[in-house]
Amino acid sequence: MxxxxxxxxxxxxxxxxxxxxxxxxxxxxxxxxxxxxxxxxxxxxxxxxxxxxxxxxxxxxxxxxxxxxxxxxxxxxxxxxxxxxxxxxxxxxxxxxxxxxxxxxxxxxxxxxxxxxxxxxxxxxxxxxxxxxxxxxxxxxxxxxxxxxxxxxxxxxxxxxxxxxxxxxxxxxxxxxxxxxxxxxxxxxxxxxxxxxxxxxxxxxxxxxxxxxxxxxxxxxxxxxxxxxxxxxxxxxPKNPPPTGDSTLTVAGVQGNMDRIDPESLEMPDIFPHQLEATDAATSRVAGNGGSLDLVVWPEDSTGWDPRKDPARGQAITSEAQKADAPIILGTQTPTDDGGRYNNSLLWTQQGEVDGVYAKRHPVPFGEYIPYRSFFRTLSDKVDLISSDMKAGKEPGVFDVDGHGVGILICFEIAYQDLVHDVVDDGAQVIVVQSNNALFGDSDEAIQQVAEAKVFAVVSGRSVVHVSTVGQSAIFTPEGRTLDYQDHWTQGSVVADVPLRTGITPAVAAxxxxxxxxxxxxxxxxxxxxxxxxxxxxxxxxxxxxxxxxxxxxxx
Incomplete structure (x- = not known):
């Protein structure tokens, strides 16, 4: 039977x-x-x-x-x-x-x-x-x-x-x-x-x-x-009111682009000059249309060396901030005394000062640090491609820009609900995501990550400005509308009057x-x-x- x-x-x-x-x-x-x-x-x-x-x-x-x-x-x-x-x-x-x-x-x-x-x-x-x-x-x-x-x-x-x-x-x-x-x-x-x-x-x-x-x-x-x-x-x-006073920030997210990186060395020598070029172009475009910027956003790893330790890079960034008449949120790697490093986001002002620092709280295991390195080295020598382990930051990143809270997330952090909730609970009226998708070549990682940014814009009730080194970059409203978009492997910028919100969605409250x-x-x-x-x-x-x-x- x-x-x-x-x-x-x-x-x-x-x-x-x-x-x-x-x-x-x-x-x-x-x-x-x-x-x-x-x-x-x-x-x-x-x-x-x-x-x-x-x-x-x-x-x-x-x-x-x-x-x-x-x-x-x-x-x-x-x-x-x-x-x-x-x-x-x-x-x-x-x-x-x-x-x-x-x-x-x-x-x-x-x-x-x-x-x-x-x-x-x-x-x-x-x-x-x-x-x-x-x-x-x-x-x-x-x-x-x-x-x-x-x-x-x-x-x-x-x-x-x-x-x-x-x-x-x-x-x-x-x-x-x-x-x-x-x-x-x-x-x-x-x-x-x-x-x-x-x-x-x-x-x-x-x-x-x-x-x-x-x-x-x-x-x-x-x-x-x-x-x-x-x-x-x-x-x-849900009802989601804007803050009193200004209800938008005019933001330019700058995608400098670069040549495809060597997967062995992971070096990006041309990212910094490309960021300067694309920022010049974005500033000129906005000024040519009779507008002005409130904030410029660069992606993760957009300066190479920490500009606080490199006077020439620091001066170049200050010059761009002065041309835009707006602070720049940039991404950099900062070495530590014990051989580790932090993945940092800096708020760089027109005066050449750093007005805020955020360290990535959720480094990616096997991508940014190697847990149990000695054990996993016996399985693959690829672990030594990550020669310096990234350390985790402790505090949510919310920068004050003209009296408005700008929440900061770096790369894969946009995929984690608790990190998104943290910056909203800490007073973010808009969320910035800085990413370096050049590490993943022509794969679908970039477009999947920008989709995650759109989902969390709606769930969190906050506009999300997602900026990548090579794309995709986009700006989403709390309702999920796309205000501007930049495709993969292109140089350019996403610019919009980005809605600010203060309400807490039921999803975040829960x-x-x-x-x-x-x-x-x-x-x-x-x-x-x-x-x-x-x-x-x-x-x-x-x-x-x-x-x-x-x-x-x-x-x-």
């Missing part, structure tokens, strides 16, 4: 399988290994297509639906395998930017490590679904588990890696309208829940669910998904509570599911049970 036939018997046949299923409202035909593998790989690839530069965000619920269907197997080992395949199909191409300077081995290791989190999700989700079936309650629990695992991945180890979080695929989606209300965790929960609706609906339409579930039962979950997406188009933004509550809900759902003895998917029989069943069939 095939596994499919045994599952159908749970609906009306006799025997032990039927007794296990008694009282379970939903019975699901288990997914066999080959279809599960295909679903997993296609699901992971669909998830990639949901992110920039493809922006097919509508595929993301289908990707999660495919994963959930792929783990509905009789054996947990098969679920672990299919979850791993989904994770590899997603994270390996997503993180290909790491290959540019780290090499193939570390890139594949990073993708494989991230995929392990999907295995954790798959096994936990399976534990719920094989016990409780595809119901509204199990769907909520599974969606909460997705948030919990995504939170874990964004936190552990060494501060985690939030790259690839669900919300970052929604920069062009109407679902982003929910962002200031429910935050990134809420967005992940909604998308994961829509994925479970799709999973249940499609399985019902295909006749893979029984015990009172008809094919037509698959229509309403599909309709619900469509209705939710359409409904989010009219979700209003802090970490959405992740905590949803993660707790997911774990509680797993424990409750495990406590029950009834199953919606029959377990794999032992070999002797199959032999006995075959013999009984032969006697019949």
């Amino acid at each position: 095939s596994s499919t036939t045994r599952a159908v018997r749970t609906d009306g046949g006799g025997g032990s399988v039927h007794r296990r299923g008694r009282g379970v409202r939903d019975q699901v035909v288990p997914t066999t290994l080959l279809p599960a593998v295909v679903l997993a790989v296609l699901g992971g690839l669909a998830a990639i297509a949901a992110f920039p530069p493809y922006d097919l965000w509508m595929l993301l619920p289908f990707a999660i639906a495919g994963l959930n269907a792929a783990v509905l197997t009789r054996r947990w080992q098969a679920a672990a395998l299919t979850s791993l395949l989904w994770g590899l199909a997603f994270f390996v191409p997503l993180t290909i930017w790491a290959k540019t300077y780290a090499g193939v081995g570390p890139w594949l290791a990073l993708g494989a490590f991230q995929a392990l989190y999907i295995v954790v999700y798959g096994l936990l989700a399976r534990a719920v679904l094989v016990r409780r079936g595809i119901t509204l309650g199990s769907g909520i629990v599974v969606a909460a588990l997705w948030v919990g695992v995504e939170t874990l991945r964004s936190t552990v180890p060494w501060g985690g890696l939030s790259w690839g979080s669900v919300s970052f695929a929604l920069s062009s989606s109407p679902l982003l309208n929910l962002g200031p209300w429910i935050g990134t965790a809420g967005l992940s929960f909604v998308v994961a829940l829509l994925g479970q609706f799709l999973c249940g609906g499609i399985l019902a339409l295909l006749g893979r669910r029984h015990r009172g579930v008809t094919g037509l039962s698959g229509v309403w979950p599909m309709a619900t998904v469509i209705g939710v997406v359409i409904g989010t188009m009219v979700v209003p933004m 802090g970490h509570w959405p992740e905590i509550v949803l993660s707790g809900l997911g774990l509680a759902g797993v424990l409750l599911a495990g406590a029950g003895g009834r199953r919606a998917v029959a377990p794999a029989r032992r070999r002797r049970d199959r032999a006995a069943a075959t013999a009984a069939g032969g006697r019949g």
Whole structure:
């Protein structure tokens, strides 16, 4: 008897399988290994297509639906395998930017490590679904588990890696309208829940669910998904007043551009002169249009040597600030006495003074410092490409510019909710992100990062000025509108009257509570599911049970 036939018997046949299923409202035909593998790989690839530069965000619920269907197997080992395949199909191409300077081995290791989190999700989700079936309650629990695992991945180890979080695929989606209300965790929960609706609906339409579930039962979950997406188009933004007095700052974000850097030396000799050229051009353009600047922003690593220790560079920056009649926020590396370094942002005034210093608080492990260097050197000599470990700053960076708070984040920091919340809580009325995407060559890292900036502009209720050495650079309003944009590998600037805001969105006010509550809900759902003895998917029989069943069939 095939596994499919045994599952159908749970609906009306006799025997032990039927007794296990008694009282379970939903019975699901288990997914066999080959279809599960295909679903997993296609699901992971669909998830990639949901992110920039493809922006097919509508595929993301289908990707999660495919994963959930792929783990509905009789054996947990098969679920672990299919979850791993989904994770590899997603994270390996997503993180290909790491290959540019780290090499193939570390890139594949990073993708494989991230995929392990999907295995954790798959096994936990399976534990719920094989016990409780595809119901509204199990769907909520599974969606909460997705948030919990995504939170874990964004936190552990060494501060985690939030790259690839669900919300970052929604920069062009109407679902982003929910962002200031429910935050990134809420967005992940909604998308994961829509994925479970799709999973249940499609399985019902295909006749893979029984015990009172008809094919037509698959229509309403599909309709619900469509209705939710359409409904989010009219979700209003929270009230978010500007500060008293000036409601905008005229900002020029200068993208100097450079030649493609050598991945071995990581040197950028032409970035500083290019920044001076592009700043001259931006200042002249604004003045030619009868305007004036309040602030100039340079990207991360835009000066090479720390200009506080190089009088010639310092004087050149002062001259540009005087021409623009505006301070310049610039990025530089500052060595420490013990051989380390800080990734600093400086507020350089027209008088040649430094009026503010911010040190990056979340250095990237294996990108800006090497944890357990002696151990990892035994695995790859690439660790020595990072010859000096970057130290973490301690305080949020909020500079005072004409009485307005300008929050500072450096590069990957825009992908971390707690860092964004910190600068808003500390009084930022606009957020500046300084980045050096030259390190990642022609990969999609730059366009994915600028999408993260747009998402957090909406979630935080703050305009975001995202400035890169080589692009992409952009300015986003708190509503997610693009005020100006500069493409990859071009020299130029983004200039706009940038809206200032003082209101606190519900998402920022909630802090970490959405992740905590949803993660707790997911774990509680797993424990409750495990406590029950009834199953919606029959377990794999032992070999002797199959032999006995075959013999009984032969006697019949």
